[in-house]
Amino acid sequence: MDWKPEHSVGIREIDDQHKKVIEIISRIEQSVKLQRGWREIVYDVVDLRVFAKSHFEFEEGLMRMFGYKEYTKHTGEHEHFFRKLTEIESKSVSNLVESELLKFLRDWLKNHILVEDKSYAEHILSGASILKATVPTLTSVKLTYITTPQVV
Ligand SMILES: [Fe+2]
Ligand SMILES: [Fe+2]
Numbered sequence: 162m163d164w165k166p167e168h169s170v171g172i173r174e175i176d177d178q179h180k181k182v183i184e185i186i187s188r189i190e191q192s193v194k195l196q197r198g199w200r201e202i203v204y205d206v207v208d209l210r211v212f213a214k215s216h217f218e219f220e221e222g223l224m225r226m227f228g229y230k231e232y233t234k235h236t237g238e239h240e241h242f243f244r245k246l247t248e249i250e251s252k253s254v255s256n257l258v259e260s261e262l263l264k265f266l267r268d269w270l271k272n273h274i275l276v277e278d279k280s281y282a283e284h285i286l287s288g289a290s291i292l293k294a295t296v297p298t299l300t301s302v303k304l305t306y307i308t309t310p311q312v313v
Contacts, residue, residue, distance in 0.1 A: 162183055162186065162187055162190075162267045162270075162271065163183065163187070164176075164179060164180040164183050164184075167275075168271075168274050168275065170274065170278050170279050170282035171279075171282050171283075171286050172282050172285070172286070174219075175219075175220065175278065175282065178212075178216045178219065179216075179274055179278070181212060181216075182209070182212060182213055182216060182270065183270065185205055185208050185209045185212060186209065186263070186266060186267055186270065188205045189202060189205045189206060189209065189263065190263050190267070192205065193254060193257050193258055193263060194258070196254060196255070196258070197254070198254065199253070199254055202254065206246075206249065206250060209246065210243075210246060213242065213243075213246070214243075217236075217239040217242075220235075220239075220278070220281065221235075221236055221239070223281070223285065224281050225292075226291050226292060227281075227284060227285050227289045227290075227291060227292070228289065228290075228292045229281045229284050229285075229289075230284075231277075231280065231281070234277075235277050235281060238273055238277055241269070242266070242269060242270075242273075245262060245265060245266055245269065246266070248262055249262050249263065249266070
């Protein structure tokens with residue numbers, strides 16, 4: 162799976178993060194296809210979990226800041242991704258080839274970017290205002306995303 166211009170949500174930072182998630186999933190798919198051992202694949206799987214977590218937190222922070230109405234539904238989708246990733250982690254490499262879990266993950270991501278992520282990006286790009294009560298000082302923005310998720 163490659164990132165294509167039609168995957169763009171119109172926000173460069175988010176597009177860059179999506180490119181990275183797609184790149185990691187493709188690496189894992191390739192390794193599984195070549196039947197590499199878990200010892201080689203596990204680094205990419207950990208990378209995917211860590212990076213996807215920070216990407217989702219980044220998006221969720223934006224959605225809270227801009228008062229996106231579909232916040233809860235969207236975060237539920239993110240949780241679904243992690244449940245599937247946990248299933249992948251519990252499989253052996255040969256099981257992964259047969260189970261199509263990776264294909265599911267790839268299709269999920271593609272659909273999620275094209276529908277859910279484009280939707281919140283449109284909300285932001287349409288000129289939605291920042292909810293002042295949720296805006297932390299600049300230096301604490303990143304920490305707020307990561308440590309204190311809250312629904313507005
Ligand atoms: Fe998302
Ligand atoms: Fe995303």
